[in-house]
Each structure stands twice: as structure tokens, then as C-alpha cells.
Amino acid sequence: MTPVETDVVVVGGGGAGCSTAWHLALRNTRVVLLERGLVGGQASGVNYGGVRQQGRDPAELPISARSREIWQKLKSLIGTEAEYVVSGHLKLARNDEEAKDLERYLEVAAGYGLELRYLPEKELKQEFPWLGPKVVAGSYCATDGAANPRLLAPAIARAARDAGADIRQQAEVVDIAHDGDTFTVATKEAVFRAPVLVNTAGYWGGAIAERFGEPAPISSFSPNMAVTEPIPYFIVPNLGVVGGDIYLRQIDRGNVIFGGGRGFGDPERVRSRPSALRTMESFALALELVPQLKGVEVIRSWTGIDGDMPDHIPVVGPSSTTKGLFHAFGFSGHGFQLGPGIGAIMSELVLDGKTPTPIEPLSIGRFAG
Amino acid sequence: MPKYMNLTRVSGSQRPRLDFELDGARCGALEGDTVLTAAVMRDGYVRRSEFDQGMRAGFCWMGACQDCWVTIEGRGRQRACATVVEQGMRVKRS
Amino acid sequence: MTAAVAIIGAGPAGVRAAEVLVRAGVRPRVFDEGLAAGGRIYQRPPGAFKRSAKELYGLEAAKAERVHNIFAKLEKYLDYRPQTLVWDIAGKTLFTLTGGTAYGTETFEQIIIAPGAVDRVMPLPGWTLPGVTTLGGAQIALKTQGVAIGEKVALVGSGPLLWLLAHQYVQAGAPLAALVDTTSFAAKARASAAMMAGDAATTLKGVYYTATLRLKRIPIHEGAVPVAIRGEERPRELLIKDGKGRDVTIACDAVALGWGLKPETRLADIAGVPFDYDEVQQNWIPVREMSGKTAVQGVYLAGDGARIGGADMAELAGARAAWAVLGERGAFVDEDEVNRLERALKKEAAYRDVLDKLFPFPSEILAGLPEETVLCRCEGVSIAGLKRTCAADAVAMTPLEVNRAKAFTRVGMGRCQGRMCGHTASEILARELKCGVREAGRLRAQPPVKPVPLVPVTTEALT
Numbered sequence: 001m002t003p004v005e006t007d008v009v010v011v012g013g014g015g016a017g018c019s020t021a022w023h024l025a026l027r028n029t030r031v032v033l034l035e036r037g038l039v040g041g042q043a044s045g046v047n048y049g050g051v052r053q054q055g056r057d058p059a060e061l062p063i064s065a066r067s068r069e070i071w072q073k074l075k076s077l078i079g080t081e082a083e084y085v086v087s088g089h090l091k092l093a094r095n096d097e098e099a100k101d102l103e104r105y106l107e108v109a110a111g112y113g114l115e116l117r118y119l120p121e122k123e124l125k126q127e128f129p130w131l132g133p134k135v136v137a138g139s140y141c142a143t144d145g146a147a148n149p150r151l152l153a154p155a156i157a158r159a160a161r162d163a164g165a166d167i168r169q170q171a172e173v174v175d176i177a178h179d180g181d182t183f184t185v186a187t188k189e190a191v192f193r194a195p196v197l198v199n200t201a202g203y204w205g206g207a208i209a210e211r212f213g214e215p216a217p218i219s220s221f222s223p224n225m226a227v228t229e230p231i232p233y234f235i236v237p238n239l240g241v242v243g244g245d246i247y248l249r250q251i252d253r254g255n256v257i258f259g260g261g262r263g264f265g266d267p268e269r270v271r272s273r274p275s276a277l278r279t280m281e282s283f284a285l286a287l288e289l290v291p292q293l294k295g296v297e298v299i300r301s302w303t304g305i306d307g308d309m310p311d312h313i314p315v316v317g318p319s320s321t322t323k324g325l326f327h328a329f330g331f332s333g334h335g336f337q338l339g340p341g342i343g344a345i346m347s348e349l350v351l352d353g354k355t356p357t358p359i360e361p362l363s364i365g366r367f368a369g
Numbered sequence: 370m371p372k373y374m375n376l377t378r379v380s381g382s383q384r385p386r387l388d389f390e391l392d393g394a395r396c397g398a399l400e401g402d403t404v405l406t407a408a409v410m411r412d413g414y415v416r417r418s419e420f421d422q423g424m425r426a427g428f429c430w431m432g433a434c435q436d437c438w439v440t441i442e443g444r445g446r447q448r449a450c451a452t453v454v455e456q457g458m459r460v461k462r463s
Numbered sequence: 464m465t466a467a468v469a470i471i472g473a474g475p476a477g478v479r480a481a482e483v484l485v486r487a488g489v490r491p492r493v494f495d496e497g498l499a500a501g502g503r504i505y506q507r508p509p510g511a512f513k514r515s516a517k518e519l520y521g522l523e524a525a526k527a528e529r530v531h532n533i534f535a536k537l538e539k540y541l542d543y544r545p546q547t548l549v550w551d552i553a554g555k556t557l558f559t560l561t562g563g564t565a566y567g568t569e570t571f572e573q574i575i576i577a578p579g580a581v582d583r584v585m586p587l588p589g590w591t592l593p594g595v596t597t598l599g600g601a602q603i604a605l606k607t608q609g610v611a612i613g614e615k616v617a618l619v620g621s622g623p624l625l626w627l628l629a630h631q632y633v634q635a636g637a638p639l640a641a642l643v644d645t646t647s648f649a650a651k652a653r654a655s656a657a658m659m660a661g662d663a664a665t666t667l668k669g670v671y672y673t674a675t676l677r678l679k680r681i682p683i684h685e686g687a688v689p690v691a692i693r694g695e696e697r698p699r700e701l702l703i704k705d706g707k708g709r710d711v712t713i714a715c716d717a718v719a720l721g722w723g724l725k726p727e728t729r730l731a732d733i734a735g736v737p738f739d740y741d742e743v744q745q746n747w748i749p750v751r752e753m754s755g756k757t758a759v760q761g762v763y764l765a766g767d768g769a770r771i772g773g774a775d776m777a778e779l780a781g782a783r784a785a786w787a788v789l790g791e792r793g794a795f796v797d798e799d800e801v802n803r804l805e806r807a808l809k810k811e812a813a814y815r816d817v818l819d820k821l822f823p824f825p826s827e828i829l830a831g832l833p834e835e836t837v838l839c840r841c842e843g844v845s846i847a848g849l850k851r852t853c854a855a856d857a858v859a860m861t862p863l864e865v866n867r868a869k870a871f872t873r874v875g876m877g878r879c880q881g882r883m884c885g886h887t888a889s890e891i892l893a894r895e896l897k898c899g900v901r902e903a904g905r906l907r908a909q910p911p912v913k914p915v916p917l918v919p920v921t922t923e924a925l926t
Contacts, residue, residue, distance in 0.1 A: 273553070274910060276553060294445075294917065296446070296917045299911070301911065302909055373696050375612075376611070381508075400512065418591065421837065425591065426593030427600065430596060435878035438914070444563060
């Protein structure tokens with residue numbers, strides 16, 4: 001097989017990988033993206049669709065802010081906004097302990113310029129009278145929202161292709177080698193050679209890092225989600241809770257999407273399935289937040305495979321062992337909102353050797369030794 | 370003749386009569402009628418489509434097409450084709 | 464107590480499976496969505512609505528009564544759960560919903576999945592109007608509710624049910640506007656010898672139904688193509704191209720549609736049974752051996768839910784699957800009976816093959832439908848909406864198969880989860896992508912099998 005010579009090979013076509021290919025192509029870089037299945041097929045495509053900054057780990061907030069700038073311009077940049085709506089994000093507390101947690105986060109957010117509005121019970125219930133009696137406080141972020149995850153990664157991939165990137169779907173990487181200068185990446189059909197390799201392989205990114213002598217303690221997880229039949233639209237903000245055991249939003253077509261806990265995933269066979277028991281547990285938790293959803297029919301449940309790091313924040317940055325290797329994986333359930341910004345950051349790391357966005361806390365080096 | 374589906378009885382009309390409530394209004398039925406039959410006999414439809422705003426009057430009549438969901442007091446959401454009318458039952462179409 | 468055997472469905476397959484198991488001393492749990500056993504083919508009217516078997520089932524009355532009587536005798540030896548949907552299956556656990564409100568779980572060692580079939584329909588302009596039903600729907604309305612779907616009913620489709628239903632409507636005194644068969648008379652005439660050789664009794668029934676309709680001077684169009692159903696609040700007229708290609712307008716107030724059946728396969732899919740595209744039946748079917756055994760240990764399939772074969776074959780397949788279950792459990796297996804069942808199944812299958820080839824799904828009609836035709840009734844997705852995602856200028860990358868198309872367009876994503884539109888979505892996609900239906904794929908099932916209510920559930924009580 002005659003190898004395909006290129007500047008950058010990106011492994012993994014989720015939101016982060018597609019965005020990386022797109023940003024590199026925009027800067028006239030030759031880039032090949034290799035995706036085992038279809039772009040956006042796993043965590044990027046089957047997640048809950050929350051697009052929020054509120055509640056993020058401080059280490060993620062700068063990337064999140066960067067990403068939000070891209071989200072706002074998506075339509076003009078890639079031809080679709082992927083049903084992105086700035087509907088607000090309302091994080092709820094169901095007891096005093098959780099309310100204190102919301103209050104503590106206000107200061108964190110303020111330090112990063114993220115505007116939040118704390119709502120004690122009375123104001124909260126005035127503004128959102130459909131909230132249940134168990135909810136005692138809320139924190140509202142007006143600039144957050146939600147989007148359709150099924151549309152984003154494929155749309156970015158198309159923008160990348162239009163900008164000149166070579167997007168290869170159903171191209172599973174079977175071998176990666178490095179001779180000190182050049183990576184040789186083989187699929188069943190072709191071989192690619194490039195001085196730069198970007199690892200955006202989600203849960204499977206852990207194995208790629210390990211291949212280059214920097215193990216990352218990643219585990220797979222499958223967020224358990226479901227959707228109801230359409231009902232009249234009334235839940236405008238995207239809802240979350242302290243602790244994250246339930247999240248819920250309604251789209252303007254009327255369907256209510258909710259999730260919490262984990263389904264079952266088998267990353268070896270790339271198979272996952274939702275847990276009926278956890279879906280039913282989510283019923284009770286969802287009804288605590290919005291009691292009037294009682295009796296609405298649930299029509300579908302699903303999950304996918306994501307990678308979770310022990311500290312629940314991703315690995316983003318250059319490899320600590322191998323020149324030309326860059327990582328962005330293990331998004332721990334946060335990749336959908338971060339994906340677009342990650343691409344911008346990775347393209348800077350590859351082409352400029354640095355990025356204005358602080359990413360040091362996300363270095364893979366934090367797991368060394 | 371109803372404006373929508375022209376459902377027509379052709380046999381078994383000698384059954385005892387029942388009354389139930391359809392969107393707050395009294396609706397007659399025959400014992401053994403499903404909610405779908407009784408609602409469509411009266412108004413020619415059983416629900417309104419969320420996306421094209423057109424009326425629907427069931428399609429498969431066997432619990433597969435999911436196009437006849439109604440709300441029944443005390444029982445929640447039910448398929449009208451699979452629910453037999455009972456005296457005094459309260460049915461909402463929306 | 465011995466480990467449980469579960470049966471899904473109490474139609475002809477489920478009832479016969481239960482019979483074999485009970486005789487062998489096993490007490491099966493029978494989960495049935497219906498109010499009473501019989502399935503859809505031998506469905507009885509609810510409670511007070513008493514009708515004779517002859518009135519209900521016509522020439523099939525004896526068979527229907529036999530299935531009902533068998534189940535009546537069995538009932539005290541099995542655990543019958545009517546009005547119970549099995550909405551998910553994980554390993555050896557079933558998740559149930561009874562009466563649309565009460566959640567439960569059950570475990571099993573072996574399961575026979577026999578949930579039957581639904582009409583195979585295709586979209587037409589106007590098919591969402593009140594007064595348009597499936598052929599099966601029009602039949603159930605007549606049989607179990609004593610109602611005709613209109614006063615001038617047009618029947619459209621192909622296959623045995625089309626002619627049987629026409630006969631039943633005429634017998635019931637419900638006027639027919641027309642019978643529109645997409646299969647030509649010539650094709651049927653050519654196949655008649657093979658059909659007589661395969662199953663003379665069944666074929667003669669078909670001839671009898673056809674003859675009565677011709678005697679009653681019902682307008683019959685064979686080799687015709689349906690074009691549109693027109694009307695504002697309900698059908699006013701049906702437009703077709705007749706067998707000679709002429710435009711014909713049929714005044715009517717109701718239309719029933721159906722081109723044979725497709726298996727209800729969601730539970731088998733969720734259980735992990737592999738699927739294959741059946742080129743003869745033009746349906747995706749779960750792969751099983753003649754015994755009903757699948758690649759998933761303990762999971763067996765029978766009846767139309769495995770592959771369309773009709774009620775007689777379902778009875779045989781149900782019994783055969785039960786023997787296979789007994790074999791797995793190490794119980795005595797009557798090999799002579801198994802051989803008899805398999806011989807009968809093979810004979811039925813040969814006849815079925817003739818029928819399937821005679822009445823193909825006329826997917827070429829889909830190519831001529833207007834783009835604005837609603838394809839997905841639940842989500843209101845048009846044919847154009849599906850095709851747009853295939854076009855090069857789409858906002859997303861080309862969908863490579865139907866699940867991808869679903870993700871982009873919401874086709875098959877509504878309450879019925881693609882039961883009504885999934886197969887036509889695959890057919891349309893295959894035409895757009897210039898590939899086979901096999902390559903266009905099938906919609907994968909996701910739990911719940913049918914909608915389940917969002918109510919507080921104490922999951923501790925379930926496990």
C-alpha cells in the first residue's frame with residue numbers, strides 16, 4: 001500500500017476530532033480524519049445535548065468560554081446551528097446542602113466571568129412555577145442552552161471536508177507506529193504518514209496514549225437517557241441538579257429529554273444499551289423536578305460510550321512522551337459543549353505550538369508516576 | 370355525519386348503551402366499544418397530530434401505530450384502540 | 464419450583480407453545496398485550512359484544528374456536544398475564560407494564576417470542592387523513608367492533624388479506640367503492656397452478672372470495688398503482704392509475720391500505736437476536752433455526768413475529784419452539800411429533816413462498832410519490848425531508864444507512880418507533896443511494912418496545 005502523506009492525522013471523529021480537522025483545514029493544513037464508524041457515532045452524537053458552562057470544573061471553564069464563542073456563530077460557520085438554543089440552564093438544589101453547593105459555585109463562576117443568578121426558593125418558584133416542592137433553590141445561567149447532538153459532529157465534519165479535510169468514515173485504525181519523526185497510521189484500506197497525530201478517540205483515546213507510554217486511567221461509561229412523547233412546550237431552561245443524578249430539558253417540538261445514571265457499555269465490541277432499571281429510577285427523579293410530567297409516555301431510551309477520567313475532566317494538550325502527538329480525550333461527559341472549542345485549541349497547539357486558552361490543568365502529565 | 374372519519378356501525382347495534390365523558394362533554398357508546406370507536410363514532414377523530422395539526426382517527430386499530438393515544442382519568446395515557454369504554458369514564462383527547 | 468418459561472404473545476403461536484409446555488408439566492408465563500388470548504387474527508370482541516365465531520372469522524371459524532378452546536382449557540395450568548406489554552429484555556429479565564400503568568419485572572430461563580405482525584403499509588398523499596386505516600385495522604374494526612371504516616370504502620394493496628377483507632366487508636353489508644390490487648390478474652393467473660398444488664384449500668378460499676366480489680359487481684382494479692388520497696377532513700376520492708395506465712378517480716369516504724405483513728421484531732432485536740434481510744419477503748427478520756432457536760441462548764421465536772407465515776404456520780411453529788425449549792431443559796422430546804411438525808412447516812413454507820413471490824411489496828411505487836408526502840406519521844417527516852439528507856448539499860454528511868437518516872431527520876423516531884415507516888424509509892434511502900435495501904439497513908430497536916408512562920416507580924420493589 002502506498003502511504004498517503006499528510007500533515008496531520010486525527011484519530012476519532014467525535015465533536016473534538018471533527019472540529020480539530022475543521023480548524024486545521026481552515027488554516028490550509030492537510031489533515032486526514034479517521035473514524036471507525038460514522039462521525040459523531042458515540043458520545044458526541046448520543047449525549048443529552050446540554051450546552052452549558054454552569055457547573056463546569058474551573059479547569060474546563062476557559063475552554064468552555066472559547067467554545068461558546070463558536071457555538072454562537074455556528075450557523076454562519078458551518079451552515080447549521082444544530083438546533084442550538086440559548087434557553088438558559090437552571091441548576092437546582094433539592095435540599096439545603098445542595099443549595100450551599102450552588103452558592104459556593106457562584107464565586108467560582110464569578111472568577112471566570114461567568115454570570116449566574118442565584119434564585120432562592122420563593123423567587124425560583126415565581127419564575128418557574130412548574131418546579132416541584134422538593135426543589136429549594138436554583139442557579140440560573142442565561143447564556144447556556146442546548147442543541148441536537150445528532151447533528152453537530154456530522155455538520156462540523158462536512159465543514160471540515162468543504163475546507164479541504166479528508167474525512168474517512170468506517171476507517172478503523174488497526175496500527176499506529178512512530179519512528180521519531182513520522183507517525184504511520186494504518187486502517188484496513190490505507191496507510192497514512194504524518195508528522196502530527198491528534199488523539200481524539202474518546203474512551204479509546206486512553207489506549208492510544210498508553211501505546212505511547214503515558215497511561216491514562218480512563219474508564220468507560222454510558223450515560224442513560226430517554227425521551228418522551230411531545231407535549232405542549234413549557235420547560236424552557238435546560239435543567240440540572242447538584243450531584244447530577246438527573247438532567248432534563250424540553251425541545252420546542254415538545255419532547256422532554258431526560259437522563260441520569262448509567263446504562264451498559266461494552267467498549268471492546270462497541271456496543272451499549274440503556275438500563276431499564278435506571279430509566280425507571282430517572283422517572284422518580286424527573287418527577288421531583290417537574291411533577292406535571294407524571295403520566296407522559298416515554299418513547300425511547302438510549303446510551304453510548306464515553307470516557308471518564310478519575311477527576312472527571314478531560315486530557316487536553318501535547319503528549320509528555322512523544323513529539324508531534326496531541327491528546328484531547330476522556331471528556332467525562334462534557335465533550336459536547338467543549339468540542340467546537342477543542343478543535344480551535346488543538347489547531348493552535350499543532351500549528352503554533354501554543355494556545356492562548358489555559359489548558360495546563362488538563363495535561364496528561366497529571367497522571368504520571 | 371361527522372366531519373372527519375365516517376365510521377359506520379354495521380352489526381351489533383343492539384348492545385346496552387353507556388355514557389362517558391369526552392373532553393368534558395357527554396358521549397354515548399355501546400357496551401364493548403373501544404374509546405377509539407366511541408370517540409370516532411361521535412366526532413370522527415380521536416386526536417390531533419402535534420406536527421401537521423391534522424386530525425387522526427387511529428390507523429392500525431391494533432396497538433402498533435401509536436396514533437390513538439388519549440388520557441383517561443385514573444389510568445393515565447392509554448391507546449384508545451385498546452381501551453374498552455366504561456360507564457362514567459373520563460377521556461381527554463389532548 | 465422449576466425455572467420459568469416465558470411466552471410473549473397469545474396468538475396461534477403462543478397458544479400452541481403453551482399447550483406443548485403444559486402437557487410436559489411446565490407452567491409457562493404468557494405475556495399478552497391483548498385483553499384475551501387469540502392474538503390479532505383470532506381476536507374477540509370485548510366483553511358484552513357477543514358474536515358467533517362464524518360471524519367473526521368466516522371460513523376460519525373452526526380454527527379460531529380451536530385456538531380459543533385450547534387456551535381456555537390451559538388457562539388454569541399457566542400464568543396468563545393479559546394486557547401486559549414486555550417493554551425491555553436484559554439477559555434473563557423481562558420488564559413489564561400491565562394495564563398501561565403497573566411496572567414489573569420477571570425472570571425466565573427460556574423465552575418464546577411470538578408477538579405477531581403488523582400491516583406493511585406505504586405512504587400515500589393523504590394517508591394521514593381520518594378515515595384511512597391499514598387493512599388489518601379495517602378488519603379489526605369490523606370483527607371486534609362491528610363498524611365499517613366508512614360507507615364507501617376503497618381497499619388498496621395486495622395479498623390474501625386484501626381479498627379476504629373485501630369479502631368480509633361485502634358480507635357485512637358495508638359498501639365497497641373499489642378494490643385496488645397492485646398485483647395484476649395475469650400474475651395471479653400464472654401462479655394459480657402452483658398455489659393449487661401448494662395448498663388447494665387455501666387457494667380455493669381465495670378463488671371463492673374473488674368470485675363473490677365479482678358477482679357483487681365491486682369495481683376491481685388489478686395491476687393498478689395508487690396515486691393519492693384526496694380530501695380535506697377525510698378521504699373524498701382515491702386517485703389511481705389502473706392496469707392499463709389510465710387515470711381513474713374513485714369516489715370514497717374511507718381507504719384501507721396494506722401490502723402483506725411485517726414481523727413485530729423489536730423484542731427479539733433488543734434481546735440481541737441477529738437479523739437478516741429476507742429477499743423473498745422483503746422484510747428484515749430475526750435469524751432463527753426451523754425449531755425457533757436463535758443465537759441467543761434461551762431465546763426462541765415463533766409465528767409471524769419471526770417470519771410471515773400466517774396463522775396455520777404460527778400454530779406449528781409455536782408447538783415446534785416449545786419442543787425445542789423442552790429439549791434445552793432436558794425434558795422428554797417426542798421426536799415423532801417434532802418430525803411431523805417440521806414436515807408440516809416445510810409444506811406451509813413452500814406454499815408461502817409462492818404467495819410471497821406473487822405479492823411482492825411494490826417498492827417502485829415509492830419512487831413516484833410526491834416529495835411532500837408524509838413518510839413518518841408520528842414526526843411528520845416528508846419524503847423530501849429524508850431525501851434532503853441524502854443530497855450532497857445537505858447540512859450533514861450523507862447518511863450511510865437508515866439509522867443515520869433517523870438521527871438526522873427524526874424519521875421513525877416518534878411514538879411508533881418506525882413500525883409504520885421504517886421499511887419504506889429504508890426502501891427510499893436505498894433508491895436514493897442506489898444500493899440494496901440490505902445496505903440501507905434497518906432501524907435498530909430501542910427500549911421501550913412501545914411507549915411506557917413516566918410515573919414514580921419504586922425500583923427496589925421490582926428487583
